[in-house]
Structure formats: C-alpha cells, structure tokens
Amino acid sequence: NAGVTQTPKFQVLKTGQSMTLQCAQDMNHNSMYWYRQDPGMGLRLIYYSASEGTTDKGEVPNGYNVSRLNKREFSLRLESAAPSQTSVYFCASSGGLNYGYTFGSGTRLTVV
C-alpha cells in the first residue's frame, strides 16, 4: 500500500531553471491536489484535478503548471523557478467516503 508517492524528495534549483515534480497514487482516487507549505502559512492549494482530464487553479497558481497524465499521476511543473518558490510541496489525493485527503511525504525545494 504505497498510497501517494512523490518524487524527488529534495531538490535544489537555480533561479530560472525548470523542473517537474511527480506524483502518483494507487488508491484509484478521482481527485488530486498540489499544495505548498511555508512556515506560518499552513497549506495553500496550488492546483487541483477533480477528475482525470480536468485541472483547475487553486489559491496560489502563479508560476506553476500541472498535468493530469492519467488517473494515477498528477505532475507539477515550475517553468522558471524563483526564490519565492522555495517551499515544501505536497501532493494529495481524495476519493474515499470520509472526505479525507491522503498526502505524499513531500518534496523539499530550494531555489537559490
């Protein structure tokens, strides 16, 4: 039971570089989400995908793009990284009866 798997776990980027954060879930959930977590800011929603083939902006989408590749996979892309995007990124999925989200273990991204 892997749940939600995120890769990589750690990444350092230079300003202007691009990268894609990968996320996959094996629970057959319809909905998937990308959050960022900053000290004192809690969890802020970047993008979400209510079902395969759909994506929508969350609270802080600027500077990011997403792809819902199939039901299992939802990736987050930073086209031109900025120091303000230094954060911990969490992928989550939902689809159970209790409305709970299952989170991955996070990607710690530093942009220098």
Place this chain on the structure above:
Amino acid sequence: GQQLNQSPQSMFIQEGEDVSMNCTSSSIFNTWLWYKQDPGEGPVLLIALYKAGELTSNGRLTAQFGITRKDSFLNISASIPSDVGIYFCAGFTTSGTYKYIFGTGTRLKVLA
C-alpha cells in the same frame, strides 16, 4: 485566500498532560477533519466529523464538531512524546461553492 484560525499556534507540554486545541471559521462547514503532520512527512487524517455536536474518539484523541458548525475542537489525553507534530484542522462543504480549507496549524511539542 481563506484559512481557518487555529489556536494555540504552538504549545509545549509535559508528557502525561492533556492537550486542547481549537479551530474557528467565519463560514459554516458540513464536515470537519483533523490531521497530524509528523516532522518531515505529509499530514495524515486522524478524525472526521460529519454532524453538528458530534463527538468522536480515536484512541487518546477526541474531536468535536461545534454546534454552530463554525468551529471544531481536538483534545489529546495523556500526551506522549510521539504526539509531537503539527495538527491541522480542515473544513469541508459542498453547499454552494466547493470548499476544503485547512487551518494554520497548531505545533505541539512534548517534553519528556
């Protein structure tokens, strides 16, 4: 964006003590959830509440859905060192606009 207010923001307690924290909102929610985030991991669902006034337990944890539907409470009895972490509340509703909002978190540190 909207976030739920959690209180206290952080707390240090002695092992064996009981802990109380709460979450308040200006909006009504149909479901309240509580998550715990261990250091270096993603949040994990602890308890979900579906009805105003509902009181639900999970081991040493007890959570309540406030009567006004604008707040929720979490109690931890006889704290142990592994209770350390960040506790997040979340409010969920599909009435009108879909909303799933996380609180700002309560950081708990337990002194042995």
